[in-house]
Amino acid sequence: MAASMDNLFSREIVRNDEVCLKINQCEIGDVGCVVWDAAIVLAKYLETKDFDCGKKWKGARVVELGAGTGILGIMCASLGADVIITDLPEFLPLMQCNIKENIKKISGRISAEELTWGKGKMDVSFDFILVADCIYYDESLEPLVETIRSLCSQSSTVLCCHEQRTTGNKPELERKFFELMEKYFTKFKVPLESQDVQFRSDDIHIHQFHLIKNTST
Ligand SMILES: C[S@@+](CC[C@H](N)C(=O)[O-])C[C@H]1O[C@@H](n2cnc3c(N)ncnc32)[C@H](O)[C@@H]1O
Known part of the structure; x- marks a missing residue:
């Protein structure tokens, strides 16, 4: 269902330097029309010393x-990266609205594009590929992994954050996603203690992936 831009409500995310980003969400629309906790956890991880972001983000190419x-990409662009935020075509108006809303706080470059x-x-x-809470239906797993691979070089880092879910087929979907990723990527799980002190949770996991050397793309 297309995100309806008629009734918006907002959520704020505050950077460590107190700069506040305002993110509009839609009352009516598909799952992407609201901010998910995994996006907040990963967005705040981007600011941690563990991730050394102060130096890393300026001019980094991020998708x-x-x-x-668009909360995660907007956060990253506000830290100085050059970011393309992508989703299904029906999310372009919401992503563009949120870029406009925060443009004065964005020091890097940012645009929204359709990418199915x-x-x-x-x-x-890209230097970084960011993925938050995108492991949730079976048919999308192979295309998602294929797209991640197509955007990577040997020096790229994939940062993937997901909320662990225990109902229905969700555990199986997670297992399948990681199995597919590990055919091509090394996997590193970011320990909880390396994440933002406030915005972290036992059931939200961040992984870093790097292409296994000499994997043909
Ligand atoms: C659970 S939402 C997470 C949104 C956002 N990353 C967050 O964490 O707040 C999953 C997102 O994946 C997008 N999505 C689902 N299937 C897709 C596909 N085949 N191609 C591109 N995006 C897709 C949805 O439109 C939605 O925005």
Whole structure:
């Protein structure tokens, strides 16, 4: 269902230096029209000393997949990165609205583009690929992994954050996603103690992935 831009309500995320980003969400629409906790946890991790972001983000080339409201990519661009936030076409108005809302706080460059997993091609690789809470339906897993791979070079880092869910087929989906990723990528689980002190949770996990050397793409 397309995100309806008629009734918006907002959520704020405050950077460590007190700069406040305002993110609009839709009352009516599909899952991407609200901010998910995994996006907040990963967004706050980008600021941690563990991730050494102060130096890393300035000028870094970043793409976010399944961005929804765009909160994660907007946070990253506000830290100085050059970011493309992407999602299904129906989320372009919401992503563009949130870029506009926060443009004065963004020091890097940012744009919103349509990217449907397994379909669109960008023909370019990025320093960072950000993915928050995108492991949730079976048919999308292979196209999602294929798209992640297509955006990576040997020096890319994939940062993936997901909320662990125990109901229905969700554990199986998670297992399948990691199995697919580990065919091509090394996996590192970010320990809880390395994450933001306030915005972390036992059931929200951050992983870093790097392409296994000499994997053909
Ligand atoms: C649970 S939401 C997470 C949104 C956002 N990353 C967050 O954490 O707040 C999943 C997102 O994946 C997007 N998505 C689902 N299937 C997709 C596909 N085939 N191609 C591109 N995006 C897709 C949805 O539109 C939605 O924005």
